[in-house]
Amino acid sequence: MSKNNEYLIKRGNSEYEVIIGLEVHAQVLSKSKLFSDSPTNFGAEPNTQVSLVDAAFPGMLPVINEFCIKQAVKTGIGLNAAINKKSIFDRKNYFYADLPQGYQISQYKDPIVGEGSILLDLPDGEKKVGIERLHLEQDAGKSIHDIDPQNTLVDLNRSGVALMEIVSKPDLRSPEEVNLYIKKLRSIMRYLGTCDGNMQEGSLRADVNVSIRKIGDKKLGTRCEIKNVNSIKFMQMAIEYEANRQADILEEGGSIDQETRLFDTKKNETRSMRSKEDAHDYRYFPDPDLLPLELTDDFISKIKKEIPELPDEKKKRFVDKFKLTPYEANILVSDIETSKYFEDVIKNSDIKLATNWITGELFALLNDRNLEISQSPISSKNLSSLINLIKDSTISGKIAKTVFEIMANESKDPKSIIDEKGLKQQSDPKEIEKIVDDVIKENPKNVELFKSGKDKLFGFFVGQVMKKTDGKANPKLVNDILKKKLN
Amino acid sequence: MSDIINLTLSALIDKIKNKELSSQEITKAYIARAEKSKDLNTYITTDFENAIEKAKKFDEKGNFDYELPGVPLAVKDLFCTNNLKTTAGSKILSNFIPSYESTVTQHLWDEGAILLGKLNCDEFAMGSSNETSFFGNVESPVGKKVVPGGSSGGSASALAAKLTPATIGTDTGGSIRQPASFTGTVGLKPTYGSCSRYGIVAFASSLDQAGPMTQDVSDAALMLDVISKYDLKDSTSVNFKRGDYFKSLSSNIKGKKIGIPKEYRVDGMPKEIESLWQDGITLLKKLGAKIIDISLPHTKYALPAYYIVAPAEASSNLARYDGVKYGYRSQGENLISMYENTRSEGFGDEVKRRIMIGTYVLSSGYYDAYYLKAQKIRRLIKNDFDEAYKSVDAILTPSTPSSAFNIGDKTDDPVSMYLNDIFTVPVNLSGLPAISIPAGKDKNNYPLGLQLIGKAFEEQNLLNISYSMEKELSFKNNLQDWWIK
Numbered sequence: 022m023s024k025n026n027e028y029l030i031k032r033g034n035s036e037y038e039v040i041i042g043l044e045v046h047a048q049v050l051s052k053s054k055l056f057s058d059s060p061t062n063f064g065a066e067p068n069t070q071v072s073l074v075d076a077a078f079p080g081m082l083p084v085i086n087e088f089c090i091k092q093a094v095k096t097g098i099g100l101n102a103a104i105n106k107k108s109i110f111d112r113k114n115y116f117y118a119d120l121p122q123g124y125q126i127s128q129y130k131d132p133i134v135g136e137g138s139i140l141l142d143l144p145d146g147e148k149k150v151g152i153e154r155l156h157l158e159q160d161a162g163k164s165i166h167d168i169d170p171q172n173t174l175v176d177l178n179r180s181g182v183a184l185m186e187i188v189s190k191p192d193l194r195s196p197e198e199v200n201l202y203i204k205k206l207r208s209i210m211r212y213l214g215t216c217d218g219n220m221q222e223g224s225l226r227a228d229v230n231v232s233i234r235k236i237g238d239k240k241l242g243t244r245c246e247i248k249n250v251n252s253i254k255f256m257q258m259a260i261e262y263e264a265n266r267q268a269d270i271l272e273e274g275g276s277i278d279q280e281t282r283l284f285d286t287k288k289n290e291t292r293s294m295r296s297k298e299d300a301h302d303y304r305y306f307p308d309p310d311l312l313p314l315e316l317t318d319d320f321i322s323k324i325k326k327e328i329p330e331l332p333d334e335k336k337k338r339f340v341d342k343f344k345l346t347p348y349e350a351n352i353l354v355s356d357i358e359t360s361k362y363f364e365d366v367i368k369n370s371d372i373k374l375a376t377n378w379i380t381g382e383l384f385a386l387l388n389d390r391n392l393e394i395s396q397s398p399i400s401s402k403n404l405s406s407l408i409n410l411i412k413d414s415t416i417s418g419k420i421a422k423t424v425f426e427i428m429a430n431e432s433k434d435p436k437s438i439i440d441e442k443g444l445k446q447q448s449d450p451k452e453i454e455k456i457v458d459d460v461i462k463e464n465p466k467n468v469e470l471f472k473s474g475k476d477k478l479f480g481f482f483v484g485q486v487m488k489k490t491d492g493k494a495n496p497k498l499v500n501d502i503l504k505k506k507l508n
Numbered sequence: 509m510s511d512i513i514n515l516t517l518s519a520l521i522d523k524i525k526n527k528e529l530s531s532q533e534i535t536k537a538y539i540a541r542a543e544k545s546k547d548l549n550t551y552i553t554t555d556f557e558n559a560i561e562k563a564k565k566f567d568e569k570g571n572f573d574y575e576l577p578g579v580p581l582a583v584k585d586l587f588c589t590n591n592l593k594t595t596a597g598s599k600i601l602s603n604f605i606p607s608y609e610s611t612v613t614q615h616l617w618d619e620g621a622i623l624l625g626k627l628n629c630d631e632f633a634m635g636s637s638n639e640t641s642f643f644g645n646v647e648s649p650v651g652k653k654v655v656p657g658g659s660s661g662g663s664a665s666a667l668a669a670k671l672t673p674a675t676i677g678t679d680t681g682g683s684i685r686q687p688a689s690f691t692g693t694v695g696l697k698p699t700y701g702s703c704s705r706y707g708i709v710a711f712a713s714s715l716d717q718a719g720p721m722t723q724d725v726s727d728a729a730l731m732l733d734v735i736s737k738y739d740l741k742d743s744t745s746v747n748f749k750r751g752d753y754f755k756s757l758s759s760n761i762k763g764k765k766i767g768i769p770k771e772y773r774v775d776g777m778p779k780e781i782e783s784l785w786q787d788g789i790t791l792l793k794k795l796g797a798k799i800i801d802i803s804l805p806h807t808k809y810a811l812p813a814y815y816i817v818a819p820a821e822a823s824s825n826l827a828r829y830d831g832v833k834y835g836y837r838s839q840g841e842n843l844i845s846m847y848e849n850t851r852s853e854g855f856g857d858e859v860k861r862r863i864m865i866g867t868y869v870l871s872s873g874y875y876d877a878y879y880l881k882a883q884k885i886r887r888l889i890k891n892d893f894d895e896a897y898k899s900v901d902a903i904l905t906p907s908t909p910s911s912a913f914n915i916g917d918k919t920d921d922p923v924s925m926y927l928n929d930i931f932t933v934p935v936n937l938s939g940l941p942a943i944s945i946p947a948g949k950d951k952n953n954y955p956l957g958l959q960l961i962g963k964a965f966e967e968q969n970l971l972n973i974s975y976s977m978e979k980e981l982s983f984k985n986n987l988q989d990w991w992i993k
Contacts, residue, residue, distance in 0.1 A: 073608060077828040079601065080588045080610060080707040082742050112824050114870070118843055123827020173843070175832070304870035306879060309714035309821050311743050 028195030030233060030264050032272040037233040039264040040241055041193035042153075043256075045206060047185045047216040048160070048224040049092045055159050055183035056083030056126065063222045067165075067176035075181040077121035082310050085110075089183040090314065092215040093133050093157050094324050096185055099209045099331055100152050102137025104321055108156075110311045114304040119162035119175050127186075129305045132156035133314065139189075139209070140333055141201045142351055150202055151190030160184050185216070191230065191241065196257035203227070203253050204355065208332050212357045226251040231263040233271070242267070243277040247284050247291055259284040263291050335360055343372045352380055358394045365401035370408040378408060382422070386429050398432050399425070407435040415439065416446050417496050448495040450502065453486070456494070457502045460485040471507060479503065512537040513670040517579065517727040518754075520673050524577050531563040531570065531578025534673075535622060538580050542624070542671045544992045548647045550666040552585045553593045554625035562622045574620030575734050582672040584663045585626035586633055587613045587718070588707040592623070596709040597631040597641040597659075600829045600836045600854030610707025611742070612676060612718045612735045619734050624672060628662030631856045632826065633683055633711040635659050636928040637918065640858040645915050648691055649987050650954050654912045657687030657928075663721050664691040668985060674722045674731055678708060680715045681814055682908075682932025685944035688721055689907035689957025692946040692985040694974070695721045696728045699964045700939035701746030704739030710825040712818040713744075715936040725945065725975040729753035732967060751968040759976035762796030766973070767900035771807035772931060774909060781906045781956065784948045788904055788958045788977070795976050800900050804892040809885045810934040815926060816869050816882035817937070822859075823866025829854065861922065890938040897963050902973055905931050907944040907957035931959060941967050945974045946983040955985065 030037040054061060057074035074081045097104050111129040112122075134155035141148045162180035164173050187206065193199050207218035207225060218225050232244035245263060250256045262284075267277050281300070282291040307313075330338070332354045339350035339360075353363045353376070366375045383404065387397060407428070411421050416439060427438050439445055447453060460482055461468055471478040486499045512534055515523065523529040539556045559580055566578035588594045588606040595601045609617070617623065630640040638646040638661025648656035649669035656665035660677030664687030667675050677684040679697035688695025696719045703718040710716060720731030733754050738747040768789060773782075789799055831837035831850030838853050840846030855863070869878035896903065909930055918925040935942040941964070944957040958977075962970035 076833055078588075078606070078608070078834065079594070079596070079604070079709045079828070080606075080705070082706055084741060084743055114824050114827060116827065116830060116847055118830075118832050121828060121833055123830060124824055302872050304824070304867065304872075304875075306820060306824070306870055306875070309712070309744075310710075 028197065029236065030268040032268050035272065036236045037264070037268050037271070038236055039194060039260065040191045040232045040234065040244070041195075041199055041260060042191035042230040042244075043189045043193065043199065043202065044228040044230070045187045045189075045203070046226050046228075047096075047187060047206075047210060047218070049089050049157075049183035049185055050214055050216055051086065051089050051092060051183055053086055053088075054181040055086055055089050055157065057181055058086075059181065061182050065178055067174075067178060069178065071177040071180065075121065075177055077123070083126060083308070085311065085314065086183065089157060090133070090316070091324055092183075093155060093185055094316065094321060095213050095328065096187075096210060096215045097134030097137065097155055098325055098328055099213045099215070100134070100137035100139060100155065100187070102152055102155065103135035104316065105131065105133055105135055106316045106318075106321075107131065108133040108314045110157075110308045110314065111305045112308045115301050117161065117164075118173060119164045119177070119180065121162065121177060121180055125159050125161065126308055126311070127158035128156035131313075139202060139205050141198060141205060142347070143198070143201070148198070150192045150198075153188040153190050155185055155187045158184050158186055191232075196260045199229070199256055199260060200253050203256070205332070208355050208357070212329055212331050220252050223251060227256060229256055229259060231260055231267070232277070233264055233267045243279050245277065245279065245291070246281050248281055248294060250284055255284055255286055258289055259291055262289060266291065343367070345372075345376060349376050349380065356394065362394050362397070362401045366405045366408070368405070370405040371412050374408045374411060375405070378404060382425055398430070399428050400432075403428055403432075403434050410435055410439065414446060414448060414495055414497075416444060417492070419492060419496075420444050420446065444493060446495045447490050447493050448498060450498055453494055453498050454502050456486055456489050457482075457499070457506055460489070461506060468507065479507070482507070513541055515673065516723045517674040518730055520579060521575075521577060521730075524579070525572050531566040531580070531622065532560065534578070535559050535563040535580040535624070538624060538671060538673070541992075545669055545671055547991045547993065548649065548665050548669055548671075549644050550627055550646055550662045550669065550671060551582065551625050552595055552597070552628050552643045552662070555592055555623055556625065559622050559624050566620065566622065570620060575730065576616060576619040576621040578620055578622060579673060580622045580624045581616060582624040582627050582663075582666055582675055583613055583616075584629050584660050584675065584677045586629055586678050586709045587676070588709065589613055589623060589626065592626065594626065594709070595643070596633070597629045597643060598855065598859070599642040600850070601709070602642065602836060604835050606707075608707060611704035611737075611739045612708065614707075615735050615737060616676070627660075627666050627672075627675065629677075630659035630661065630683075631859050632709065632822070633659035633678055633680055633716075634822070634858050634862055636682070636686060636925050637913070637915070638662060638665075638687075639915065639919055640856055642856060647915070647991065648912055649991060650691055650912060650985070651952065652990065653915050654954065655690065655915050657690035657908075657912065659683040660687050660695075660721060664688055664693055664695070667691065667693050667721050667723065668987065669991070674720065674727050676718055676731065676735065677721050678711075678716055678718050679932075679936065680711045680717075680818060681936050682929040684719050684721055685907050685932050685942060685957070685959060686928060688944045689946070689959075690912040690955065692955030692983065693721055693723060694725055694728050694943065694945050695719065696732060696943045696967070696970075697935065697941060698732060698736055698967055699746075699941040700936075701744055702736045702750075702941070702965070702967070704737070704742040704745050706739055706741040712821040713825060714821060715814075715818060717936070725943075725971055725978045726754065726757060728943065729757055729971045729975075732971075736967075746965070748965050753968055753971055756968055757975050758972050759979055761792075761973050761976045764797045764902065764969075764973060765800055765900040766792050766797045767800050767802035767896050767903040769802050769804040769807065769896070769903060769905060771804050772905045774930065777906075777909055778911075778950070780911070780948075780950045781909065784956050784958065785904070785906050788947055791977055791980055792904065792973075795980065797973070802896045802900060802903070804889070804896060804934070806885060806888045806892050807934055810889055810937055811926065811930050813882040813885040813889070814929070814933040814937055815865070816878050817886065819862040819866035820870050820879050821866070823863045823870065826855075826859070826863055858922070886937045889934050893934075893938050893940060893961075901963070901969055903961040905959045905961065907931060907959040911950040911952070911954040911956055935961055940964055941970055943970050943974050945978055945981075946985075947977070947981055948983070955983075
């Protein structure tokens, strides 16, 4: 019954499947906050991006930022989700030093976006992961405990920044699926321009719900929620640890307590933060400072028109039109900048070569230098020229790698590099014939051996010719002429 | 000088415009009277020096086309005023100086008015007698040791005692109308969404509304012209076509249909209130109005619903007063104990009581039974009014079930205190406009008010009806200035 790639936790004779649901908090890409006009720049001096509204001064009132609403609707459409024409902002009440209002404005019963889905590409095919809802809410400020030994300091720059909480259905079954889910979600939001997906800056973080059940069981097990995990790697590690912890408990005849846990990235373990009994009573109620949010059909259809081609459609187009394999297409569309780069390159050059060079050499280079494709030292225009120079036999593939390396360091166009360094391919048959003759003359013994059947020596002759031409001889011509002369 | 303080707001404005009186003369007259009236405890904060300075400037190069040219005004200390302490009557904000101005007060200054100072009120506007203020009781000029009502008690007392020619208050459950009724003045609560809530210390956001408190109906119309404006900074502000209330005042109410709700004849209502109401009905008939008996069947649920909705919102609105950012802060070993000490010491008993009620009714397991049910009742009460307004233009009721009582009489019995608002809270729950006008006196010679409730956004209609009644009633407070020192 179990497939090869299924992620299962084994204990004795029992096999447990792992059920995972994610609540992703994605910062809305917006110049100003959800209910105030303060800027949202990352890394600004503490408390320099705070308005009277963000700091909850007496009598201050929230005013909804229409752009953030658009961004949420856009994201909803990108998740194939239902857009709720009426949604309500609620107050989630709790006390904390970095929560100036004493409540967070969020959406509880009536979120702006309803059910949708995301498609994951698994090795054995596609998998649809359900989206439960997406709602808008305010971020809190930040309490800083490690600057002043006596006091906690509070930075309110993030206070009031718009977040989208995107809740998945419990459809994920392994750390790898979580990896693919986050990457796909991130990719969609970056295509839409609704979230920059920058996990280092905290623009994307998740609460991870994990439960396990014996293979074949229908009923879901009791879940634990691991709060605020801020990298895919940590999410995977936390799930791994948590699933095994739960399996150990069940195997010993124990039961799982529903609780909120924290992932300790140093010790690589989750530990209890608060039990269900200690759970906050947030006393949600509709925020009387804000009217229910009502969207018109016109508003929604205008946004629909702004939706760009998304990864799934783009992948299909790349496969259908450019004859890429689904695997290649996936790699090229996963990041919108990469797909743009690819389409720029193939405007004027061979698709197959472009695919190979981008997914091969270029990715290796970027990976090596830890760069985004937008920071690539080799422009799409220059890569396109390089490919054309290979295609028209000006240079060989091997020389092209040398040229590519120089391009990576000097950001010059390949033609001037080839001219400067004299790397142009020798394609004059007469000249190559002369060199081939020389090589044959210089190696009578090997010629004998080749003729007596030692075919492998053909490579030796090619090598000798290349050596004499500093690798610049057109390899196809060298092959043809050598074959002719030796046979 | 005594002439000045006896002028209505509109009369004062005329005299300034005609250059018969200067802003300085007027400002100084009110300040002088305030200095002699300290026993009433109407002011929390005065700004007299600045006021005189501003008056001087106005006299030098002021714009006489303004609606309130050089007119000195004191306002309730619930409106945030730039650079001037704003306390909301609470210890927790006793040192709070805003760096911003409420929209409503800004409208006053933009029309040439001059701030005299901030008037006492119940703490966070929670109270019906001004006895919950951290800054002490306010006495009413109508009688020694008599409450001025609340929560805009300082405003009502100052207005009745002629310490300000007009003022503004806020009304969440009757906080403008009840003190107006107790002090023989006019108090108007506009339709919810007329006057911006921006910069007003919030009590219950879905009910709070600022409004004028004045010597007569014309003055109320004049003030409403200035403060009722659409404001993008308040999401509940409504962009409707506002009237030119003062200029459009008319005493012709022939054919107006006035509803008399039977549910307002409550058990144990004093005879004098009943006859006041009856006299009002007779007067309206005389003025050509048609009296129609109506029913507002859910009235009896209004007070309980109000005392769920208002505390619920208050418990959340007051969460920001935690000692972290501004205002009073106590010490504590850790964050939680700092919160506990700050809020225990910073809030008074009535505020704490309402925070606890509000927290309780919003708690999971109780939410549906209390908050949600109260919201349903609220809708039913609104529906009652909608139904009634199919056949009437306005509704006449007493403003309060009794006249002003003595300081200390009801402080030990919150429920009897809450019952003061029985005729006023249905209006807030429905978002409707209503006005209280002085209409008679009780056996102690304390004023009694009648309330007119109107259709949403039809303040002009309310003002016209009360204007025509006022002319016939010719109510006079005849205060003896007993408090003057």
